[in-house]
Amino acid sequence: MKQIRIQQVLMAGFGVFLLLGALTGCDKSGGTKENAAPGNPAGITESPVFAVNTTAAVKGQIRDYLALSGDIIAGTTVDTFSDVAGKITRIYVSVGQRVSRNQAIAEVDPSRPGMEYLPGVARAPIAGTIVALPAQVGMTISQSVPLARIAGGNALELRVYVAERFISKIALRQPCEITLDAYPGEVFRGSVAEISPVVDPASRTMEVRINVENPGSRLKSGMFAKVKIVTERKNNIVKLPASAMVQRFGETYVFTVETDPQDPAFRIARRKTVVPGLLVDGVAEIQEGLAADEEVVIRGQTLLEDGARINVIDRVAPLSDTN
Numbered sequence: 163m164k165q166i167r168i169q170q171v172l173m174a175g176f177g178v179f180l181l182l183g184a185l186t187g188c189d190k191s192g193g194t195k196e197n198a199a200p201g202n203p204a205g206i207t208e209s210p211v212f213a214v215n216t217t218a219a220v221k222g223q224i225r226d227y228l229a230l231s232g233d234i235i236a237g238t239t240v241d242t243f244s245d246v247a248g249k250i251t252r253i254y255v256s257v258g259q260r261v262s263r264n265q266a267i268a269e270v271d272p273s274r275p276g277m278e279y280l281p282g283v284a285r286a287p288i289a290g291t292i293v294a295l296p297a298q299v300g301m302t303i304s305q306s307v308p309l310a311r312i313a314g315g316n317a318l319e320l321r322v323y324v325a326e327r328f329i330s331k332i333a334l335r336q337p338c339e340i341t342l343d344a345y346p347g348e349v350f351r352g353s354v355a356e357i358s359p360v361v362d363p364a365s366r367t368m369e370v371r372i373n374v375e376n377p378g379s380r381l382k383s384g385m386f387a388k389v390k391i392v393t394e395r396k397n398n399i400v401k402l403p404a405s406a407m408v409q410r411f412g413e414t415y416v417f418t419v420e421t422d423p424q425d426p427a428f429r430i431a432r433r434k435t436v437v438p439g440l441l442v443d444g445v446a447e448i449q450e451g452l453a454a455d456e457e458v459v460i461r462g463q464t465l466l467e468d469g470a471r472i473n474v475i476d477r478v479a480p481l482s483d484t485n
Contacts, residue, residue, distance in 0.1 A: 255295070320352060416436055430471055
């Protein structure tokens with residue numbers, strides 16, 4: 163009897179528990195309006211608004227280039243030799259001096275003990291400027307020892323070395339932009355004049371020589387210079403800052419700005435898949451998917467999705483037409 167009574171008590175308690183649970187569930191489901199925030203009686207959650215910066219895509223030019231550095235050298239240099247072996251007794255020129263063709267450079271005495279000879283005079287083979295003068299009075303030389311080095315004319319060249327993986331991008335007469343620490347902010351012009359037919363097996367580089375325009379003869383042989391060899395130029399392409407592009411799951415896209423069709427008071431982001439091209443100095447070419455003058459999000463797009471509401475905080479000036 164005691165066991166039957168205990169079972170009845172337990173069954174009654176379990177029934178009360180189920181009733182309380184049902185009442186609690188009904189209260190939760192029907193409490194939407196009671197828990198709604200003031201001013202939002204329906205309890206509707208508003209869409210978040212993302213703060214972004216934008217700019218306009220532009221149509222213009224983009225250039226790809228190789229950035230290299232090297233030494234400026236004289237375009238034409240010729241060594242001066244003596245026709246006789248002997249002792250240098252006199253030097254007629256100095257470094258930096260302009261000389262004409264057949265002008266006397268040095269005097270060499272071929273006399274030996276017990277034999278007297280007339281001094282021989284070494285003369286300049288070309289007109290130009292003395293850039294090196296290894297000869298010294300009192301030196302004994304042979305016919306194979308150079309007395310002086312002459313740079314012909316004012317022509318200068320820039321000698322650079324291109325890595326093997328970039329050889330296919332180099333061609334004769336490609337335009338070049340040259341800068342030097344000696345003239346900050348100035349850009350000198352040049353073009354590819356000579357390409358070595360062989361690759362150095364030790365350094366895996368190829369020598370390239372660039373003609374350098376030298377207005378006012380301000381550039382000097384021996385100066386160190388930096389050069390951009392323009393390897394590709396495209397005109398009338400759509401471009402924008404590379405920071406605007408987002409890459410997810412193998413897809414590249416940007417977010418453009420449009421007016422919300424449901425509420426014109428708001429602006430929304432529209433995702434557009436694009437096909438990028440050249441990427442140079444933070445500027446990206448867009449081959450497909452975007453038109454010039456479209457407003458594009460360049461900052462704050464990381465968390466955006468298609469149709470998200472946005473607030474444009476700042477409109478950045480568009481890129482220049484030239485790159």
